[in-house]
Amino acid sequence: MASPSRVATPPPASSSSSNNHSTAAPAFSGWLEKQAEWKFTWNRRFVELCGTIISYREEGATSDKKCAEVRCLQKTCAGSPPHTFRVWTDRGGCWVLRCANGEEHTQWTTAIADSLHETHPEEELSCEVEKCSAWTKQWRSRYVTLSGLKLSYAETRGGATKNRYVVSSADACLNDTEIRVAVSTGEWFVLRFPDATLARLWLSTIRRTQRRVHTLRWQxxxxxxxxxxxxxxxxxxxxxxxxxxxxxxxxxxxxxxxxxxxxxxxxxxxxxxxxxxxxxxxxxxxxxxxxxxxxxxxxxxxxxxxxxxxxxxxxxxxxxxxxxxxxxxxxxxxxxxxxxxxxxxxxxxxxxxxxxxxxxxxxxxxxxxxxxxxxxxxxxxxxxxxxxxxxxxxxxxxxxxxxxxxxxxxxxxxxxxxxxxxxxxxxxxxxxxxxxxxxxxxxxxxxxxxxxxxxxxxxxxxxxxxxxxxxxxxxxxxxxxxxxxxxxxxxxxxxxxxxxxxxxxxxxxxxxxxxxxxxxxxxxxxxxxxxxxxxxxxxxxxxxxxxxxxxxxxxxxxxxxxxxxxxxxxxxxxxxxxxxxxxxxxxxxxxxxxxxxxxxxxxxxxxxxxxxxxxEDTQQQEKQQLRPSSAEERL
Known part of the structure; x- marks a missing residue:
C-alpha cells in the first residue's frame, strides 16, 4: 500500500469528478482499504481528503464513487483489525478505513482531526420570507435573521425588530419550500421561503447548531x-x-x-x-x-x-x-x-x-x-x-x-x-x-x-x-x-x-x-x-x-x-x-x-x-460542525 501524501497522488486514472464538493487539489491522499457497509468485505480504494471533504474511487475508475463531508472521526475501532479508523459523514454514513501500518494511520487521523478542529464563527443567515403563526393562520411578509439558534424578524429589511426567539426545533413540511419552527416559549410558526433550496439551507443550518446544543435531549x-x-x-x-x-x-x-x-x-x-x-x-x-x-x-x-x-x-x-x-x-x-x-x-x-x-x-x-x-x-x-x-x-x-x-x-x-x-x-x-x-x-x-x-x-x-x-x-x-x-x-x-x-x-x-x-x-x-x-x-x-x-x-x-x-x-x-x-x-x-x-x-x-x-462525546462533536463554503455544499 502506497504511503499517503500531503499533495495529490492520483491513481492510474483521471482525477476529475463531477461528484466532488470542491475543485481544489487534495491536501491528503493515498491508497487505503475500505470496508463495505454491513457486508464486512475489504476493498482497495484511492481516498482523497481536501479540508473536511473526503472522497474515494475504485481502481481504474475515472470518477469518485462517493464524496461527502466529514462530521466525526473515531481514531481506534474496537473489534476491528489494527490501523483501522472510522469517519462519519454529513450523509449519515460511516466509512471504515484501514491503513497499511501505524505510521499511515497516524498521518491520516491527524490530517482529518486537524481539519475538524478548526474553529468557525457562528452561522448567520437572513432573508425575506412569508411567516404564518399558529394562532392567526395568516401569511405575512417578514425579514428573518438567524444567528446560531437565535431568530428574530422585522417587517422589512433594515426595519425595527418585532420579536426575538430561541429556536428549540425545526421540521420540514409537506411543501418543500416551508419549514415549521418551534421556539422556547412553546409557540411555533411556519416560514415559507422563495425556493426549496433556501428552505433546506435554513433547516440544515438549524440542525447543525442543534447537534451542538440539543444532542440527546428528548422532546x-x-x-x-x-x-x-x-x-x-x-x-x-x-x-x-x-x-x-x-x-x-x-x-x-x-x-x-x-x-x-x-x-x-x-x-x-x-x-x-x-x-x-x-x-x-x-x-x-x-x-x-x-x-x-x-x-x-x-x-x-x-x-x-x-x-x-x-x-x-x-x-x-x-x-x-x-x-x-x-x-x-x-x-x-x-x-x-x-x-x-x-x-x-x-x-x-x-x-x-x-x-x-x-x-x-x-x-x-x-x-x-x-x-x-x-x-x-x-x-x-x-x-x-x-x-x-x-x-x-x-x-x-x-x-x-x-x-x-x-x-x-x-x-x-x-x-x-x-x-x-x-x-x-x-x-x-x-x-x-x-x-x-x-x-x-x-x-x-x-x-x-x-x-x-x-x-x-x-x-x-x-x-x-x-x-x-x-x-x-x-x-x-x-x-x-x-x-x-x-x-x-x-x-x-x-x-x-x-x-x-x-x-x-x-x-x-x-x-x-x-x-x-x-x-x-x-x-x-x-x-x-x-x-x-x-x-x-x-x-x-x-x-x-x-x-x-x-x-x-x-x-x-x-x-x-x-x-x-x-x-x-x-x-x-x-x-x-x-x-x-x-x-x-x-x-x-x-x-x-x-x-x-x-x-x-x-x-x-x-x-x-x-x-x-x-x-456521547458532545464536546468533540461541537468542534466538528463546520461551515461549508457555499449554499450548495451545505446541501
Whole structure:
C-alpha cells in the first residue's frame, strides 16, 4: 500500500469528478482499504481528503464513487483489525478505513482531526420570507435573521425588530419550500421561503447548531388529526415509507370502560413532517370500492408489517384474541394487503383517503406473534427467488418475472406453544393479470430460507441498507404469556447478549446465512420487543430490563463484535418500556407507542437527536460542525 501524501497522488486514472464538493487539489491522499457497509468485505480504494471533504474511487475508475463531508472521526475501532479508523459523514454514513501500518494511520487521523478542529464563527443567515403563526393562520411578509439558534424578524429589511426567539426545533413540511419552527416559549410558526433550496439551507443550518446544543435531549410531540390517539398503542406493528411517513397497525390501548387493554384494528398513517399529522386510513376490499364496505384486518397485537417496493403494506400474524385461555381461537394465519395495487398508483394515498385492501389465508405459514417481516431489496433478491425448497408444504416458485419486486421474509417469532422459532420463510406476491378479480389479487408463493442461528421470538428486526437484517432482543426459549411486564422474568436467557445478522449481498441464495454477533456489553436482560432502527452504521435501541428506567443504546456493528453504548439522555425522557417502535427521520430518532410502568402514553410521540457516531462525546462533536463554503455544499 502506497504511503499517503500531503499533495495529490492520483491513481492510474483521471482525477476529475463531477461528484466532488470542491475543485481544489487534495491536501491528503493515498491508497487505503475500505470496508463495505454491513457486508464486512475489504476493498482497495484511492481516498482523497481536501479540508473536511473526503472522497474515494475504485481502481481504474475515472470518477469518485462517493464524496461527502466529514462530521466525526473515531481514531481506534474496537473489534476491528489494527490501523483501522472510522469517519462519519454529513450523509449519515460511516466509512471504515484501514491503513497499511501505524505510521499511515497516524498521518491520516491527524490530517482529518486537524481539519475538524478548526474553529468557525457562528452561522448567520437572513432573508425575506412569508411567516404564518399558529394562532392567526395568516401569511405575512417578514425579514428573518438567524444567528446560531437565535431568530428574530422585522417587517422589512433594515426595519425595527418585532420579536426575538430561541429556536428549540425545526421540521420540514409537506411543501418543500416551508419549514415549521418551534421556539422556547412553546409557540411555533411556519416560514415559507422563495425556493426549496433556501428552505433546506435554513433547516440544515438549524440542525447543525442543534447537534451542538440539543444532542440527546428528548422532546414530546402531540400529533394532529383523528389518528393521534392510536400512536401510543402497545405492541403495534410499524413500517416506514420514504423515511417521512410511518404506518402503524394494531396494538392495544387502555379500555375506558373496563380494566385492562383493548386490541385495536385501526390503520394509522403518521407523517414525520410539519405538525406530524396522524390520520386513520380506510382500507376497502378489492371487489367493491365504496365507502360502505370498508374493510380492515381483525385487531392484532405483536404482529408484523412491511412495505413492499410497489408501495403496498403487508400485515401478517399477531394475537387476535384474549384472554390467554382462549388464545387458540384467536390465532390468525391471514395475510392482509393494504395500499396501491395493480391499477392503483405505487404511492401512498393522501392521509384519510380510502385505500384498496384484501385479505387471504396463507396456510403455508404457521400462526405466529412476536416475529418480524422484512421486504427484500429488489436489486439483490432475484437470485434468492430461483432456488426451490425441499419443504413438503412449500409451493413451486413461479417465473422470475413475477418475483422482481414484491417479496418479503417472515423471520422467527413465537408459535402456538409459546416457543421461539428459528424458521425463515420467503413470501412472494404474484402480480395479478386481472386486478378486478379478488380471487387473483393476493396469490402468494412461499419457500423456506436458511434458518436462524438460534430460535428467536419477541425480537425487533432492523432492515439494513444494501440487503441485510439485524434481529435485536427477544427470547431464545419459551414465552409464557401476553403481558410483557408480568412475564419477562420467565424469559431469562441470553438473547440480550447477541444479535442475529443476515446479509445477502451477492447473486447466490447460498449467501443468505445468519450469523450471531456478540454484544459488548450486552443489552439489559429480558429485552422483549424493543424499539430499534438503523442510522448509517449505528443501530439505536430503546429498551429496559423492567427493573430499571428505560434507556437509549447504540450498537456499532463489526464482523465479530457489536459495541454497545448506553446513552445518557435528558429533557422529556419517556418512561415507556415495552411494545414500542423506533424510526429515523431527518436525523431524529422517533419513539412510538408502548406502555409505562403504570400508565399508557397514548397519543404522544417522543423524539431525540442522537449523536452521529453513537457516542456521547458532545464536546468533540461541537468542534466538528463546520461551515461549508457555499449554499450548495451545505446541501
Amino acid at each position: 414530546s410531540l402531540t400529533p394532529t388529526s383523528d389518528g393521534s390517539t392510536f400512536c401510543g398503542a402497545v405492541g403495534h406493528s410499524a413500517a416506514s415509507f420514504e423515511g417521512k411517513h410511518i404506518l402503524l397497525f394494531g396494538g392495544s390501548l387502555p379500555n375506558p370502560k373496563h380494566d385492562g387493554n383493548q386490541l385495536q384494528r385501526e390503520l394509522i398513517m403518521t407523517s414525520l413532517v410539519g405538525e406530524h399529522p396522524a390520520s386513520i386510513m380506510h382500507p376497502l376490499p378489492f371487489e367493491e370500492l365504496s365507502n360502505h364496505t370498508k374493510l380492515c384486518p381483525p385487531p392484532r397485537e405483536f404482529g408484523a408489517v412491511t412495505l413492499l417496493s410497489n408501495g403496498a403494506f403487508v400485515m401478517y400474524g399477531g394475537i387476535a384474541g384474549r384472554p390467554l385461555e382462549v388464545l387458540q381461537d384467536g390465532w390468525m394465519t391471514n395475510v392482509a394487503i393494504c395500499g396501491p395495487w395493480g391499477r392503483f398508483q405505487p404511492s401512498p394515498r393522501a392521509a384519510g383517503d380510502d385505500m384498496p385492501s384484501a385479505t387471504t389465508s396463507l396456510t403455508q405459514l404457521p400462526p405466529l406473534f412476536g416475529h418480524s417481516m422484512h421486504a427484500l431489496v429488489p436489486s439483490v433478491m432475484s437470485a434468492l427467488t430461483t432456488t426451490t425448497s425441499s419443504a413438503s408444504h412449500v409451493s413451486s416458485p413461479p417465473s422470475s418475472s413475477l418475483l422482481d419486486t414484491n417479496a418479503f421474509l417472515v423471520v422467527g417469532g413465537v408459535d402456538s406453544k409459546f416457543t421461539a422459532q428459528s424458521d425463515v420463510f420467503q413470501c412472494t406476491v404474484v402480480h395479478p393479470s386481472d386486478t378486478s378479480s379478488p380471487s387473483t389479487a393476493t396469490k402468494f408463493h412461499v419457500v423456506r430460507r436458511p434458518r436462524l442461528d438460534r430460535p428467536r421470538g419477541m425480537h425487533t428486526g432492523v432492515d439494513l441498507g444494501g440487503g441485510g437484517v439485524v434481529l435485536v432482543g427477544g427470547t431464545h426459549g419459551r414465552y409464557s404469556g401476553l403481558d410483557i411486564a408480568a412475564t419477562a422474568s420467565s424469559c431469562d436467557d441470553d438473547a440480550h447478549k447477541t444479535v442475529s445478522v443476515l446479509t445477502y449481498h451477492d447473486d447466490s441464495a447460498e449467501s443468505m446465512q445468519w450469523k450471531s454477533v456478540t454484544l459488548s456489553p450486552p443489552l439489559p436482560p429480558n429485552t422483549l420487543r424493543p424499539g430499534a432502527c438503523a442510522h448509517g452504521a449505528v443501530i439505536y435501541v430503546w429498551c429496559s430490563d423492567l427493573h430499571n428506567a428505560p434507556a437509549l443504546h447504540s450498537i456499532l456493528l463489526t464482523p465479530e463484535l457489536a459495541v454497545v453504548t448506553a446513552l445518557s439522555t435528558r429533557g422529556e425522557v419517556p418512561s415507556i418500556t415495552r411494545g414500542v417502535s423506533l424510526h429515523m427521520s431527518e436525523d431524529y430518532c422517533y419513539l412510538f407507542g408502548g406502555g409505562g410502568r403504570s400508565t399508557s402514553t397514548s397519543g404522544t410521540i417522543h423524539r431525540v437527536l442522537p449523536p452521529l457516531n453513537g457516542t
